[in-house]
Amino acid sequence: MKEQRTGRTPQRTYGGESPEERMVRRRASFIAAGRVLFSQIGYRKTTMRGLCAEAGLTDRYFYESFxxxxxxxxxxxxxxxxxxxxxxxxALQVAGPGRDADALIDIGLDAFFRQVEDTAAARVIWLEVLGVSPRVDQVYNHGIRGFAEFILVMSRTIAPHWPVSDEIARVVAMGMIGAASEAAKDWLMSGYQQPRAHLVQGIAMVFKGILLIAKASPPPAA
Structure with a gap:
């Protein structure tokens, strides 16, 4: 059975901070500590003692948020x-609305792979969350689906008359995200041996190929 513990903090202003503000700050400190330790030594080797030392707080304050x-x-x-x-x-907003679809794909993928170059973040996203528990698997899948929905919205904007159902379009979007995600994981695990431009160019071919099919499809009958 999961142990539940809840910390208590004095309900008074201290150092110009309300109790709620202090709790938010302490929670952020533990998240920052988790980002460091999960990426450096891995989730499975991370201990409460290590998290508290990294955050500069006691476990009492850990349990008020987690x-x-x-x-x-x-x-x-x-x-x-x-x-x-x-x-x-x-990155897409900076590019502006006047750019064509191919350029937006390149810009979006370049921004994506720039983030993958942050090894600490990439290790957590693509390695540390895998196989932890059914619950974390669901959280991971929800994150991937969120990206797929983002791709779906962008695709519908570029090719609004693509005559496929939303269900099929979501499958296509999941495939596009899967291609980018697997390329990102391989790039991370290979030590970033290829230049980022190669990753952008390769995955852009997948995205642009699907876009060509969408643009070539006739609009649905009235």
Missing amino acids: ETIEDLLVAVYEELMGEMQGHIVA
Whole structure:
């Protein structure tokens, strides 16, 4: 049975911070500690003592935000995935609405693989979360599906008349994300032997090939 513990903090302002602000700061400190240790020594070797030492806090404060180290792993993974998607969106926004679809694919993939070059983040996203538990597997799959939905929205914007159902389109989007994700994992595990431009060019061929099919498809009958 999972042990549940909850820390208690004094309900008073201290050092200009409210109790809620202190809790948020301590939670962020443990997430930062998790990012360091999960990437350096791995989730399975990370201990409560190590996390507390890295965060500069006691386990009392760990338990006010998390029940288990697995909970912390989920929080770290979700934060990293959010950052990655945010960088891609930001790169596309900087590119502006006047760019053609091929250019946007190149820009988006370049932003994606730039994030993969962050070894610490990439190790957590593609290695440390795998096989931990059924629950973490579901969290991982949810993250991949989130990226697929993002690709689906972009694809529908570029080719709004592609005559396939949403269900089939989601399968295609999952395939596109799968190609990029597996290439990213292989790149990480090979020690980044290929230049980033090769990864962008190769996966862009997959994305652009699907885009060509979408553009060539006739619009649905009225």
